Amino acid sequence: MAIFKSGVIFEGVDTQDANAWRLAAYEARGGYAALKKILQGAMPQDEVIAEVKNSGLRGRGGAGFPTGLKWSFMPRAFQGDKYVVCNTDEGEPGTFKDRDILRFNPHALIEGMIIGGYAMGCRAGYNYIHGEIFEAYEQFEEAIEEARAAGFLGNNILGSGFNFELYAAHGYGAYICGEETALLESLEGKKGQPRFKPPFPASFGLYGKPTTINNTESFASVPFIIRDGAQKFLEAGKPNNGGTKLFSVSGHVNRPGNYEIPLGTPFSELLEMAGGMRDGKKLKAVIPGGSSAPVLPGDVMMGLTMDYDSISKAGSMLGSGAVIVMNEDVCMVRALERLAYFYHEESCGQCTPCREGTGWLYKVIHRIANGQGRPGDLELLDSVGNNMAGRTICALADAAVFPVRSFTKHFRNEFEYLIEHGKPLVNHKWC
Amino acid sequence: MLSAQSLAKIDREVAKYPADQKRSAVMAALRIALTERRELGQTPDARCLNADVIEFVANYLGIAPVAAYEVATFYNMYDMKPVGQYKITVCTNLPCALSGGVSAAKYISEKLGIAIGETSADGKYTLLEGECMGACGDAPVLLVNNHHMCSHMSPEAIDKKLAELK
Numbered sequence: 081m082a083i084f085k086s087g088v089i090f091e092g093v094d095t096q097d098a099n100a101w102r103l104a105a106y107e108a109r110g111g112y113a114a115l116k117k118i119l120q121g122a123m124p125q126d127e128v129i130a131e132v133k134n135s136g137l138r139g140r141g142g143a144g145f146p147t148g149l150k151w152s153f154m155p156r157a158f159q160g161d162k163y164v165v166c167n168t169d170e171g172e173p174g175t176f177k178d179r180d181i182l183r184f185n186p187h188a189l190i191e192g193m194i195i196g197g198y199a200m201g202c203r204a205g206y207n208y209i210h211g212e213i214f215e216a217y218e219q220f221e222e223a224i225e226e227a228r229a230a231g232f233l234g235n236n237i238l239g240s241g242f243n244f245e246l247y248a249a250h251g252y253g254a255y256i257c258g259e260e261t262a263l264l265e266s267l268e269g270k271k272g273q274p275r276f277k278p279p280f281p282a283s284f285g286l287y288g289k290p291t292t293i294n295n296t297e298s299f300a301s302v303p304f305i306i307r308d309g310a311q312k313f314l315e316a317g318k319p320n321n322g323g324t325k326l327f328s329v330s331g332h333v334n335r336p337g338n339y340e341i342p343l344g345t346p347f348s349e350l351l352e353m354a355g356g357m358r359d360g361k362k363l364k365a366v367i368p369g370g371s372s373a374p375v376l377p378g379d380v381m382m383g384l385t386m387d388y389d390s391i392s393k394a395g396s397m398l399g400s401g402a403v404i405v406m407n408e409d410v411c412m413v414r415a416l417e418r419l420a421y422f423y424h425e426e427s428c429g430q431c432t433p434c435r436e437g438t439g440w441l442y443k444v445i446h447r448i449a450n451g452q453g454r455p456g457d458l459e460l461l462d463s464v465g466n467n468m469a470g471r472t473i474c475a476l477a478d479a480a481v482f483p484v485r486s487f488t489k490h491f492r493n494e495f496e497y498l499i500e501h502g503k504p505l506v507n508h509k510w511c
Numbered sequence: 512m513l514s515a516q517s518l519a520k521i522d523r524e525v526a527k528y529p530a531d532q533k534r535s536a537v538m539a540a541l542r543i544a545l546t547e548r549r550e551l552g553q554t555p556d557a558r559c560l561n562a563d564v565i566e567f568v569a570n571y572l573g574i575a576p577v578a579a580y581e582v583a584t585f586y587n588m589y590d591m592k593p594v595g596q597y598k599i600t601v602c603t604n605l606p607c608a609l610s611g612g613v614s615a616a617k618y619i620s621e622k623l624g625i626a627i628g629e630t631s632a633d634g635k636y637t638l639l640e641g642e643c644m645g646a647c648g649d650a651p652v653l654l655v656n657n658h659h660m661c662s663h664m665s666p667e668a669i670d671k672k673l674a675e676l677k
């Protein structure tokens with residue numbers, strides 16, 4: 081099983097128990113107490129939003145935007161349907177935490193979405209789930225049915241007069257639908273092509289109605305915040321970085337998996353929890369926040385703590401919390417080639433700089449990796465990147481450029497060697 | 512063109528959305544249509560989507576065929592090309608490649624005698640490379656027929672899985 085440590089979301093979840101995800105088990109862990117507290121004690125909408133603000137919860141989907149603040153952007157006076165949407169389109173290479181939330185604790189997400197729906201006055205919610213985890217989608221539908229049968233969804237929830245419906249939807253193989261406006265297009269039954277912003281979803285979202293989109297882990301943190309209080313959540317992390325966070329550790333470690341630890345935990349401790357380096361090899365590099373985050377050399381990482389501020393000060397991003405660990409045997413040119421191919425493959429094609437640029441990045445890195453690099457190729461990568469970043473509708477183009485810039489900066493000698501000698505400095509073999 | 516069961520499943524999806532937003536159900540409807548064809552189709556070209564099925568789904572939802580066609584071609588899990596009885600998609604993105612993803616794809620390719628992207632002559636297997644499936648901690652991972660995920664696919668686990676997929 082893939083969860084090795086728990087905090088806010090996985091506290092008390094026994095991943096060995098095949099029924100841990102069910103409603104009865106969730107209620108036995110204190111589940112739905114937060115919803116009851118709100119609806120039966122009639123905690124007003126503003127107070128719920130204030131509590132989420134005070135908790136310091138920052139969006140867990142990649143950008144780290146404060147969740148309570150986002151919720152407060154929803155127009156209060158709007159007459160008509162409003163929506164709350166969850167982003168479980170987890171496709172950022174290295175990230176596999178939201179799948180485990182669906183597999184082992186789906187009711188935490190359902191409860192968090194109902195609370196969000198209540199706080200923002202929404203009629204309905206949708207959870208958009210990555211097509212590749214179809215088994216988790218089917219189980220999530222069952223969990224929704226359990227919640228409906230227990231009276232947590234539908235009309236007049238717990239006799240409060242609040243009505244809310246929740247549905248699951250799925251993607252079918254397009255990374256770009258993780259971008260929130262592409263996700264909305266897809267939910268509307270269209271190609272997943274991001275929208276121009278503004279207008280932002282809070283004013284023009286699903287079907288043109290006010291909509292709030294949050295990541296799975298963000299919603300699943302909310303029941304704890306309401307039940308145990310913002311202060312307790314805040315204290316589980318560090319100032320400006322409230323709570324525990326799920327880190328998906330992959331690559332060259334002995335125990336890959338999800339680790340839910342306080343924000344601010346030293347990276348060295350996380351690495352140790354993950355069983356240390358596989359085969360006792362040396363740590364070479366780490367991508368600390370999913371494939372779109374700049375890579376950092378291993379020795380830099382060893383001095384950092386795992387929180388938004390520390391990682392960003394070092395020039396990277398905490399992103400989705402996907403920690404990709406690479407050992408001394410990795411040829412960084414080959415590693416980058418994989419990522420460059422991915423972004424080229426997944427560009428939605430709407431913006432010329434992204435569509436053409438991702439193709440160029442891949443082409444040039446591919447030829448360097450194959451010993452056919454030309455003098456000037458590194459400068460070419462720079463100039464292609466400069467023509468992409470910040471010039472497109474969505475952030476995928478930037479996400480494609482960050483790895484290229486950081487790999488060629490921190491591991492420049494490997495690129496130069498390959499261009500000059502036609503063979504790699506590090507003799508690489510995928511294990 | 513689709514069975515009564517498939518149509519009932521599509522109706523369930525339609526009910527999730529506002530009455531004037533049936534189009535939202537097209538993602539699921541195409542998936543349901545594809546699943547039926549995969550289960551009933553006897554040859555590779557009978558297992559994938561084609562213009563007739565897509566048009567049928569579009570008409571059923573009351574949307575323009577071209578709108579459904581755009582969706583079917585944009586999302587890469589909808590099979591638009593002939594496909595084997597067992598479609599095996601191996602993740603070879605970087606996190607998986609660090610833990611055996613590329614080797615797993617190579618092992619399957621050698622074992623089945625087909626290159627990545629090919630379908631075996633008997634129409635049984637199609638082998639593809641895929642992008643991150645959100646399961647990198649369980650690498651190597653692969654999907655069988657889009658919906659069944661297999662984790663920790665060592666050579667022994669692959670042997671066992673392929674023996675099941677007869």
Ligand SMILES: Cc1cc2nc3c(=O)[nH]c(=O)nc-3n(C[C@H](O)[C@H](O)[C@H](O)COP(=O)(O)O)c2cc1C
Binds near residue numbers: 142255258476
């Ligand atoms: C190319 C791209 C892919 C993204 N993929 C995801 C994703 O898989 N999951 C996710 O929650 N957010 C993803 N995001 C971020 C979303 O657009 C959005 O910011 C997020 O869902 C908001 O939730 P949060 O505030 O709770 O983090 C992606 C963004 C971009 C530009």
Ligand code: SF4
Binds near residue numbers: 256431435475476477
């Ligand atoms: S930046 Fe790329 S992925 Fe984003 S909208 Fe433009 S073409 Fe599509």
Ligand code: FES
Binds near residue numbers: 603608642646
């Ligand atoms: S990289 Fe293979 S599942 Fe994520």
